[in-house]
Amino acid sequence: MGADTLLKELGVSGLGELDEPGFSALTGRHRRELHVHCYRMLGSFEDAEDAVQETFLRAWRRRETFEGRSTFRAWLYRIATNACLDLLAKCRPEPATGGEARWLQPYPDRLLDELPAGDADEPESVAVARETIELAYLVAVQHLAPRPRAVLILRDVLGWPAKDVAELLGDSVNSVNSALQRARAGMREHLPAERQDWTGGEEDAGTRELVRRFTEASVATDIKTITTMLRDDVRCSMPPTPGLYVGREAVVNDWIQDGFERLENLRAVPASVNWQPAVAFYLWREQEGAYLPLTIDVLRITGGVITEIFVFHADRFPRLGLPERLPADGTK
Template identity: 75%
Template sequence: MTVDTDVEEVGVSSLDDMDEASFTAAAERHRRELHVHCYRMLGSFQDAEDAVQETFLKAWRARGTYEGRSTFRAWLYRIATNACLDLLATRRPEPATGGEVRWLQPYPDSLLDELPAADADEPEALAMARETIELAYVVAVQHLAPRPRAVLVLRDVLGWPAKDVADLLGDSVNSVNSALQRARAGMREHLPAERQEWTGADTDVENRELVRRFTDASVAADLDAIAAMMRDDVRYSMPPWEGLVVGRDAVVADWTANGYPGMTGLRAVPTAVNRQPAVAYYLWREQEAAYVALTLDVLRISDGTVTEVTIFDADRFASLGLPERLAADGAGQ
């Protein structure tokens, strides 16, 4: 057996020689990238947590089967991919439909920063790492059947050879190539038009200024100002609630019907998830003498306009490292 670097660094010759603590230490160094892989497959931060835990448990139990024909890292990816496919078969028996993903959850940039850095000399790799974690990409992936989904992520995101993907899935190379073609066609159907060629995001300076103005207008509940920053075909959703609203007029009508205009007592905290700008909003509660977590708004920006708003409930604040409340002076509690 070829000894993997992860195995060598704990001073043993094979996985069988590892105690549980040493094995866990070797596996843990890959936790974040495995978690992001599972998140792309599942669309849910919590489901990805469950898949990674299942991966480590299965890997420990199956350590005697590791023969060193691939790296320890690749072996873990194999187990993680199968764990995701098992979860999809039980929790998500049908792919998403209609452009929305009710189980979608955000992924904090602070955790994405733990991933191994992409090579700065490879701008295409940097763009791929950024754009394949955006909510639009994750949502599109959820519309694919499980096995084509796995093929797409392994081939296009991770860059695995078709033969390795075929070995993992127990398929032929021809079947994998066919599944990849179907998956790419499905992605083109569900990705926003300006994201299909993965040309990159607007400049950070342009984004920051637009987000600042959007945030100020949101705190003021100035729906006219907000609408002026939205593209005609803006999309709005609020997982896990059902419904995808498309079009500026439809979004304005929806927010008006839900009593947003005239709302007072808002405070905003800028943040970032899925490599996208986001704003955490808090609402003043007199009886608690504090600003209480309300929503997290995630923005997609293209060509200087807001093209998508995805709003998550306050129950995601803890996983994002956001305080549950702010004191009157703005300090987190």
Template identity: 80%
Template structure:
């Protein structure tokens, strides 16, 4: 491996980070794992024989680094429909991905849908190795023989794991694709987000309830608790004192290719609400704490109006 090739590692950082993020569900864990990937690659640089591209070689190292991290920290997959370690991924960093990885409408759709939170939550419910097989085969488009070589398995074993992983994803995603992916943002989506923001700032619970689908889901990782159904979500808001809050402001944000709103309380960061919208109604709200604001490029505070 030449010095130029070694220096070429860096240009793959963003796509490797996104790959690790899909595997791990945590932005911070993905960051650490990419660093581990580059360290391992540097140590093994003399073993690279050029039988594959440097990019494919790095993906192999990154995938194994993810599996090692999962074995140490989360040997059991998520359960119960929530992922407590889930963190958002800012669109401004997703925009750094090489354009060549998403050539064509179908590839662009796959790249977008597999970074949305509904997909991330579902994939975290899979055991680590089937999870890796699913992402390598269905997201990255690797051949079964290449995945088998990476994992040290047979092609039959990889194909079997893929079928199990796909079945597991069907258990945790709505049957219809349009029910779990918001697709490209349009004028109606922007209008709904605007109304959601205004109603939230006004703490107008009835107006907010009218925007929710009957089977809406609401979670607040890393806080345990998944609320399912409009009545359960509204009851949680009411009992939590949301209707009495004052001094709220909201500004638009964009994470995981989904609309989001960053809320501030008396100018200080409060929460980030990430919305899933289907057929003109809100089907899911994932609320992240204020400690994610800095990494998302959001203001540290808002001045008084």
């Protein structure tokens, strides 16, 4: 929707005429896609929440500066990108290193499903590819310095022209193009080699069967069976706990040292986050008389084997809409 059409629809000649409830209703249309944009920039669901709130606050304060030279959506994306860059400069002056991003948090599918479909009339509209919301992609992005990261997301995910990105960042088009090439090279260093084979779209029967077997073996703490489902170079991490384990032997040894085989009375609930298969595990707590949240494993599956496991703590369960407890019979 063009700026003139938007203002006409609202019955005003400029955004400055809107009261706060009217302006909030207008910006609220774009909340989810802006949140996902900030999430890509920051890797943290909660930091993205803060960035979106700051975006709307800045937009309200600057509403009279909207001149209609771009769409309203693009104007909000400019503000959101700058809010993310400011947050990164304040809280994370250095990008991630070593192949892991310790501040990484999962994103619930039920919220991703709120994203609008791409609109050919809105070049700033988010055409979300599954590969750009998967956790491995998010980890790779967090290894880029903030400005190249912004360039990559604006150019390759949102499809912005180089001149628009240059204007947003106060750089030349040549600088933006150079930053994009560096960012793409950096991504290649940290993305899985088989990126083109990532799980996408609807899960096939083979993937569902593998997740089922993984779930059953995990509940039984059957490490031997789980090991047969892992690729030789499988990776496992548990943000925000430091440590990235690479290779089947290293991953399994870490589980053994952490006492996985000694766990008893586990239950599991199937889940999906970042458009990837996941399993939420619950552990029986006698004192509570119920199964309480333990961890959630998010899987990357390639070629019929598990190639990466992200393990998140129980504090993520509420955000993901998972049950707070399971009764003794294991039902929700």
